[in-house]
Amino acid sequence: MSAQDQVKMTAMNYGKNRPKAENPVKIEDLTLRDGHQSLFATRGRTEDMIPVAEMMDEIGFWAMETWGGATFDTMHRFLNEDPWERIRTLKRYIKKTPFSMLLRAQNLVGYRNYADDVAKAFVERAAANGMDIFRTFDALNDYRNFETVVPVIKSSGKHFQGCICYSLTEPRLGGDVYNLQYYVNKAIELEKMGADSICIKDMAGLIAPYDAYAIVKALKKSVKVPIHLHSHFTSGMSSMAHLKAIEAGVDIVDTCMSPYAFRTSHPAIEPLVMTLLGTNRDTGFDIRALAKINEILEKEICPKYRHLLDDTKMSIIDINVLLHQTPGGMLSNLVNQLREMNALDKIDQVYAELPKVRKDLGQIPLVTPTSQIVGIQTVNNVLFDDENERYKMITAQVKDLCYGLYGKTAVPINPELQKKALKGYPRGETPITCRPAEVIEPELEKAKAETAGLAADLDDVLIYALYPVTGKRFLQWKYGKEPVPAEVKPITLDQVKAREDLIKKALAGKLVEKSDKPTVTKGDNLRKFNVFVDDEFFSVEVEEIGGTPLIRSVQPAAAPSRTAAAPAAAAPSKPAESKADAATAKPAAAPAEQPVDGTALSAPMPGMIVRYEKNVGDAVSKGETVVVLEAMKMENALPAPLDGVIKAINYKSGDSVPKGAALAVIG
Numbered sequence: 001m002s003a004q005d006q007v008k009m010t011a012m013n014y015g016k017n018r019p020k021a022e023n024p025v026k027i028e029d030l031t032l033r034d035g036h037q038s039l040f041a042t043r044g045r046t047e048d049m050i051p052v053a054e055m056m057d058e059i060g061f062w063a064m065e066t067w068g069g070a071t072f073d074t075m076h077r078f079l080n081e082d083p084w085e086r087i088r089t090l091k092r093y094i095k096k097t098p099f100s101m102l103l104r105a106q107n108l109v110g111y112r113n114y115a116d117d118v119a120k121a122f123v124e125r126a127a128a129n130g131m132d133i134f135r136t137f138d139a140l141n142d143y144r145n146f147e148t149v150v151p152v153i154k155s156s157g158k159h160f161q162g163c164i165c166y167s168l169t170e171p172r173l174g175g176d177v178y179n180l181q182y183y184v185n186k187a188i189e190l191e192k193m194g195a196d197s198i199c200i201k202d203m204a205g206l207i208a209p210y211d212a213y214a215i216v217k218a219l220k221k222s223v224k225v226p227i228h229l230h231s232h233f234t235s236g237m238s239s240m241a242h243l244k245a246i247e248a249g250v251d252i253v254d255t256c257m258s259p260y261a262f263r264t265s266h267p268a269i270e271p272l273v274m275t276l277l278g279t280n281r282d283t284g285f286d287i288r289a290l291a292k293i294n295e296i297l298e299k300e301i302c303p304k305y306r307h308l309l310d311d312t313k314m315s316i317i318d319i320n321v322l323l324h325q326t327p328g329g330m331l332s333n334l335v336n337q338l339r340e341m342n343a344l345d346k347i348d349q350v351y352a353e354l355p356k357v358r359k360d361l362g363q364i365p366l367v368t369p370t371s372q373i374v375g376i377q378t379v380n381n382v383l384f385d386d387e388n389e390r391y392k393m394i395t396a397q398v399k400d401l402c403y404g405l406y407g408k409t410a411v412p413i414n415p416e417l418q419k420k421a422l423k424g425y426p427r428g429e430t431p432i433t434c435r436p437a438e439v440i441e442p443e444l445e446k447a448k449a450e451t452a453g454l455a456a457d458l459d460d461v462l463i464y465a466l467y468p469v470t471g472k473r474f475l476q477w478k479y480g481k482e483p484v485p486a487e488v489k490p491i492t493l494d495q496v497k498a499r500e501d502l503i504k505k506a507l508a509g510k511l512v513e514k515s516d517k518p519t520v521t522k523g524d525n526l527r528k529f530n531v532f533v534d535d536e537f538f539s540v541e542v543e544e545i546g547g548t549p550l551i552r553s554v555q556p557a558a559a560p561s562r563t564a565a566a567p568a569a570a571a572p573s574k575p576a577e578s579k580a581d582a583a584t585a586k587p588a589a590a591p592a593e594q595p596v597d598g599t600a601l602s603a604p605m606p607g608m609i610v611r612y613e614k615n616v617g618d619a620v621s622k623g624e625t626v627v628v629l630e631a632m633k634m635e636n637a638l639p640a641p642l643d644g645v646i647k648a649i650n651y652k653s654g655d656s657v658p659k660g661a662a663l664a665v666i667g
């Protein structure tokens with residue numbers, strides 16, 4: 001049989017029993033972490049991973065990414081799930097394939113650098129709970145931020161994968177910052193630190209196919225450890241980049257199962273399997289086994305999350321990412337933030353402002369948390385700056401970056417912005433040049449003390465240490481000290497179907513079925529309500545009869561001004577609980593529903609209350625911080641609009657508030 005006939009015979013065998021390739025490319029599957037993080041806002045639940053876990057374990061992946069990134073935050077904040085328990089649970093089903101996590105170096109799985117004692121404890125607990133491969137990156141490619149976590153990874157006997165965050169200052173590879181030599185130097189630095197493999201981390205999908213070829217070729221010549229390519233599909237180039245990287249000798253690439261692939265996620269595994277079938281880089285995967293997994297994902301899992309997909313565009317790629325370089329997940333967050341602020345019409349201004357802010361902040365790569373830092377500051381500039389002043393509202397994280405708490409930027413930060421950001425900065429107005437964690441006081445013992453009587457073990461303490469506000473709230477849910485809100489509970493497929501049916505009825509004007517009952521004359525107690533279903537608006541008339549509200553009519557109507565509805569939106573998100581807790585914590589505060597004379601300090605954007613810096617009765621000067629508001633994980637210090645005394649505080653730490661909410665009253 002000729003070689004050509006052998007290839008044909010091999011191609012006919014889609015199963016895993018075909019002859020093994022000379023140099024099969026290894027595959028890391030990202031479905032259970034970066035896949036749902038990219039497409040479904042990291043809302044994937046553990047219970048929806050179990051049905052395919054054992055099947056995926058049989059495929060032959062080099063590793064499966066199951067943890068890290070945004071999962072730790074989202075699980076405890078939005079899903080009422082213990083992040084540590086996910087590792088332990090999945091380990092019971094996935095016994096052959098190593099687990100990989102995304103570790104943000106000294107940021108761990110948060111949005112700032114944590115103290116060394118917290119960083120060490122976190123990595124130790126991740127390893128003890130079952131993590132095998134630690135994909136470690138620093139948003140600034142400042143490897144001083146690796147110095148604490150890497151020794152713990154190595155001493156735990158785990159795999160240290162060092163990342164180089166891929167970024168550009170030119171349309172293609174080159175320029176005076178992110179050129180080929182830059183990446184070679186970083187790879188050599190990582191190998192000297194003991195990296196077991198090196199990952200080119202292309203978080204925004206910027207790497208062009210021929211640039212991927214050039215970088216892989218150069219790295220394979222410069223270092224001995226395996227080279228791994230991670231490239232999001234956002235721009236549409238990553239599948240081609242995979243092929244060129246494979247031609248150049250890359251050892252490992254990242255993919256997702258097809259229902260969790262494409263858009264801002266990653267290339268799908270199935271087309272790659274078929275592309276390489278019968279070649280010397282054949283994965284050896286059974287395409288039929290992959291198809292069975294996909295059927296379960298498509299029919300039993302994805303319908304629960306379909307509503308989270310961004311379906312506002314026809315295209316599944318976004319070429320604009322080549323201009324603003326913002327990772328897809330961050331871009332969708334920016335769009336949602338602008339939508340909530342009734343400012344989506346300013347998205348083009350945000351795109352135009354992004355490169356300017358990034359340049360001012362030292363041409364930093366855009367990856368968590370720097371993508372959020374640049375993105376939110378850009379939104380603030382677009383919404384609040386005027387012709388007389390730029391950077392009117394600077395986030396706490398931009399101030400930290402300017403101080404050096406994240407590390408050294410690729411090029412110097414704009415000195416004028418740096419000076420403005422550090423004016424009155426609590427740690428001092430002169431930036432540091434040392435390793436950032438050297439100026440951070442130990443945090444672990446304090447966290448243990450503050451969770452005494454609540455945390456059951458070190459894992460619980462670390463949840464709080466990383467996320468004090470939402471972490472404490474989760475622990476109260478976990479141990480039954482606070483009721484679990486309905487919005488964080490899982491839904492079933494039956495509930496999904498019921499929701500879809502309700503929306504269809506509403507859009508068809510059939511929200512209320514026609515009744516055979518005789519017409520009733522409208523009485524004096526008739527009240528009207530505005531009801532929104534997606535982008536449709538209905539005017540609903542309700543009359544109270546014998547204590548039971550009776551819907552009388554539902555009619556499409558012109559949507560009222562959202563601005564006019566703002567006063568009603570200022571009520572606390574959980575009225576009874578929020579007011580009671582606020583009253584308990586601050587007895588002098590007037591109940592939120594009672595009017596208080598004075599000037600309201602309103603929320604300039606939707607967000608979550610981190611903390612109040614002032615209490616009721618405190619004197620405050622104009623410009624002094626009253627409350628810290630978190631918007632998209634970045635903190636904004638809101639200043640007093642005038643001199644006066646705090647007359648009322650309407651919310652508490654952890655409360656979510658809409659734009660325009662009266663956070664405090666100053667009189």
